[in-house]
Amino acid sequence: MVTFFIKTYGCLANVADSEGLARYLIDLGCAQVSQASEADLIMVNTCAIRDKAESKLYSYLGQFAPLKKQKPYIKIGIIGCVASYRKKELYQSFDHLSFVYGARDEMPVLQSYLVDAIEKIAVLKQLFFQDPDGDLGGKNGQDRDVKELVAKRNISKFLGGSPRGNALEEFLMEAVPSSTSPEKEQSLNISEYNLKKHIQDGMKKAQNNASPEVKRSYINIMTGCNKYCSYCIVPFTRGREISYPMKDIISAVIKDIEMGSREVTLIGQNVNSYIDPETEARFPELLKQVAQIPGEFWIRFISPHPQDMTHDLFDVMAQYRPKITAALHFPLQSGSNRILQLMNRNYTSQEFLEKIGWIREKLPGAAISTDIIVGFPGETEAEFLETMAVVEQVRFDLIYPFIYSSRPNTKASLIADNCLLVEKTRRLEFLRKRQIEIAVQCNSAHIGKNLKVLVEKRLARGKLLSRTEGNLRVLVDGSDDLIGQFVTVHIKETGPANMIGILVS
Ligand code: SAH
Ligand code: SF4
Ligand code: F3S
Secondary structure, three states, X not given: OOEEXXXXXXXXXXXXXXXXXXXXXXXXXXXXXXXXXXXXXXXXXXXXXXXXXXXXXXXXXXXXXXXXXXXXXXXXXXXXXXXXXXXXHHHHHOOOOOEEEEOHHHHHHHHHHHHHHHHHHHHHHXXXXXXXXXXXXXXXXXXXXXXXXXHHHOOHHHOOOOOOOXXXXXXXHHHOOOOOXXXXXXXXXXXXXXXXXXXXXXHHXXXXXXXXXXXXXXXXXXXXXXXXXXXXXXXXXXXXXXXXXXXXXXXXXXXXXXXXXXXXXXXXXXXXXXXXXXXXXXXXXXXXXXXXXOOOOEEXXXXXXXXXXXXXXXXXXXXXXXXXXXXXXXXXXXXXXXXHHHHOOXXXXXXXXXXXXXXXXXXXXXXXXXXXXXXXXXXXXXXXHHHHHHHHHHOOOEEEEEEOOOOOOOXXXXXXXXXXXXXXXXXXXXHHHHHHHHHHHHHHOOOOOEEEEEEEEEOOOOOEEEEEOOOOEEEEOOOHXXXXXXXXXXXXXXXXXXXXXXXXX
């Protein structure tokens, strides 16, 4: 059996893509493992949003070179947003890579590549384990080594050259006795036996180590982005917007709910510009349809764009609350109109605040989170303070603050930037510190209240982690069978990141 490991960086769109690929590989008969060192197929799903995300990737990739030397039959591949635009550089920098396929457009190509790849891995793995010290032993840790061996042993007909099917099957039958009965198992040669045990043990270990966790589903409803914010690389890595058919999304949600999912997150770079390619229904209609699916579960979505926020969206959210959770990620980016215009965000801070007013009116008590970029090229101290003024006015429950990072291909990368990194860092810290104070105050308003939460998992510290409708963290004592349940907790204490609750029901 071919084992695989997927490391995922980046946003929930990548998480959903990785989960889809994992399901695809499992359907092809592969087994997922929790350690790269145990995998025959390693895929790294990458993010290009900021320079830091990319640098992390390069150091992470380096560690796989020795693995490829040790086990030359394995395949290591890069997928996702960095793969979309740095294919050549990735191949040039890392000899041990077998494939690089970008996000979205290259997904179907990747899927058909994987069908072939796992067959090749299966055959080469058998050869390797029959003769671990033989000439399959890697020299340079590159696929080229294996190709040489294949030529030498004249087995290329089994590796893609000839029609697959019978020939490959015969070859595998030769390599592995067909029965897996215990007596026959003893007759396997020792390396095959070890290989089987190694995989079974690895799977058992992964199962034992996996502590129970609530089932959640992440569903991509659209991909790509047409907004072209001047700082953002996403339109270049994921391409232009495409929405998936509503009927497919609804079937996917129904399937996941039947499988025990308690929370569904609808994902898109720009969820609220969703438009059903078949009926032209918009995002509020999709939300309504999802909310009408029977079952007790919560619905979330990420990320909406403030420009496309319409009254009917909040009306649907109010109508189906709390099944559609009153939690909104509402990315501000900047409070300065000059910077917002340079960012190509298509709203002013006044328009942003007006929409916050709609949320407060139609969804009282809704949790609102946001993204803010500090140090956009040319941002002055006064403009940064305009952002802080919006922060003070809205009092977000959560802020994801970022220092501006120049990205290739983007318009903003051409704007002169005379603001020093140390100044940008100071602005970031200032914003962070103030946000912690605001979060402490927002959270403390919940003391003494009874809140409905969904219990997620047990933390290392022993408490259960649960989340409110607004996605706020509540720690609570209780047994493992509460995991995946909706319960009511009484809030006793609060801090900046967590609240402490006592189980009521
Ligand atoms: N589509 C979403 C955001 C996707 S990227 C939206 O428009 O809201 C997530 C966040 O990363 C963005 O909201 C932005 O705050 C941040 N980001 C994107 N590009 C960036 C860059 N070049 N430098 C710093 N932060 C960036
Ligand atoms: Fe990037 Fe803007 Fe599109 Fe969000 S809306 S993905 S920030 S271009
Ligand atoms: Fe990163 Fe691509 Fe998402 S760049 S944030 S993984 S769309």
